[in-house]
Amino acid sequence: MTSLSASVVARAPGRVNLIGEHTDYNGGRCLPFAIGLATIATVRRRDDDRLRVHSREAIPGDHRWREYVVGVVAELRRIGWEIPGLDIDLVSTLPLGGGLSSSAALECAVATAIAGLLGAPLDGAGRRLLAEACRRAETEHVGAPTGGMDQLAALLGSEGHALLIDFADPDAPTTTAVPLPVAAAGLSLLVTDTRVRHVLADGDGGYAQRRRECADGHPRRRRHVTTENARVLDAVDAIGARSWQRLGGLMTASHVSLRDDYEVSVPQLDLVVDTALTAGALGARMTGGGFGGCTLTLVAADRADAVREAVDAAYAERRWDSPRHHLVTPGAGARVLRGAG
Numbered sequence: 001m002t003s004l005s006a007s008v009v010a011r012a013p014g015r016v017n018l019i020g021e022h023t024d025y026n027g028g029r030c031l032p033f034a035i036g037l038a039t040i041a042t043v044r045r046r047d048d049d050r051l052r053v054h055s056r057e058a059i060p061g062d063h064r065w066r067e068y069v070v071g072v073v074a075e076l077r078r079i080g081w082e083i084p085g086l087d088i089d090l091v092s093t094l095p096l097g098g099g100l101s102s103s104a105a106l107e108c109a110v111a112t113a114i115a116g117l118l119g120a121p122l123d124g125a126g127r128r129l130l131a132e133a134c135r136r137a138e139t140e141h142v143g144a145p146t147g148g149m150d151q152l153a154a155l156l157g158s159e160g161h162a163l164l165i166d167f168a169d170p171d172a173p174t175t176t177a178v179p180l181p182v183a184a185a186g187l188s189l190l191v192t193d194t195r196v197r198h199v200l201a202d203g204d205g206g207y208a209q210r211r212r213e214c215a216d217g218h219p220r221r222r223r224h225v226t227t228e229n230a231r232v233l234d235a236v237d238a239i240g241a242r243s244w245q246r247l248g249g250l251m252t253a254s255h256v257s258l259r260d261d262y263e264v265s266v267p268q269l270d271l272v273v274d275t276a277l278t279a280g281a282l283g284a285r286m287t288g289g290g291f292g293g294c295t296l297t298l299v300a301a302d303r304a305d306a307v308r309e310a311v312d313a314a315y316a317e318r319r320w321d322s323p324r325h326h327l328v329t330p331g332a333g334a335r336v337l338r339g340a341g
């Protein structure tokens with residue numbers, strides 16, 4: 001750590017989870033991939049030891065977001081990094097609280113920029129270290145009981161690949177890059193933002209309650225975790241065999257399990273999934289923690305517009321705020337854009 005950079009710009013992506021939901025904190029498996037929407041952090045050294053943060057996207061009245069940044073700095077200091085006073089500026093293209101992990105993107109962008117500023121290595125081991133510091137920032141400082149998937153996806157994602165993560169040992173999750181050649185197969189992955197917002201950091205919210213229920217051995221919650229873990233392995237197998245119809249079926253089965261056994265869906269998510277399937281998608285599911293956020297739909301590229309239009313029409317019929325659609329492809333993990341020493 002000998003760099004003397006005065007300022008570093010780093011970018012960390014959001015993520016979509018292909019399958020394996022609410023499994024990370026249950027010792028299970030998931031299969032997320034990093035996407036093109038991202039958060040960019042510009043970090044400058046200060047002469048004093050103050051920490052100043054600014055975000056273009058900060059939600060008026062939200063005082064909690066700074067804790068994500070303070071938490072990252074505190075966690076990196078805890079593991080021995082000598083971090084000077086900093087000015088931190090954030091911009092993001094991710095929806096906040098939309099289930100695409102703006103929180104991990106924020107943490108990982110800041111952590112990656114600080115690593116760049118200090119000349120810390122951004123190899124596999126360095127990235128795992130950052131992922132763990134960012135996870136702890138979110139759980140210990142913000143108080144959002146997340147499981148670690150989001151930070152690993154943001155830091156270890158790679159172009160054209162999903163990331164199979166196994167949390168069997170929660171202190172040392174294993175990761176495997178899984179090629180996901182959907183575009184070459186003539187398929188699209190469509191994210192639909194329901195516009196329903198959840199607040200994960202709300203410690204009394206449904207997410208924390210589900211965690212407690214799992215720890216207490218709630219049979220239906222546990223059944224979701226067990227069947228979902230099996231579906232993740234089936235999905236990796238289906239991808240390897242280029243059995244896209246099967247992959248779609250597993251995604252839809254995941255949604256049904258999250259809706260009926262884990263009970264974290266909402267009417268908007270169910271409507272998007274049902275409408276997408278009726279419009280010819282191979283599979284669709286809610287993605288992320290639930291209680292709002294986004295769906296992910298696997299659909300033949302030439303049917304993607306038809307799905308969008310059908311979903312928009314279903315929303316319009318109910319006079320709900322129009323959903324937002326994003327075509328996503330598996331992209332690279334966090335990186336320094338400028339100024340690394």
Ligand code: ADP
Nearest residue numbers: 055058065092096097098099100101102103200
């Ligand atoms: P998600 O990670 O799915 O977007 P979370 O509830 O985990 O949802 O995190 C959303 C929260 O993270 C926001 O309410 C805000 O406090 C914080 N946040 C994330 N990105 C930013 C940003 N660029 N600027 C300010 N706050 C942000």
Ligand code: MG
Nearest residue numbers: 101102103104
């Ligand atoms: Mg989050």
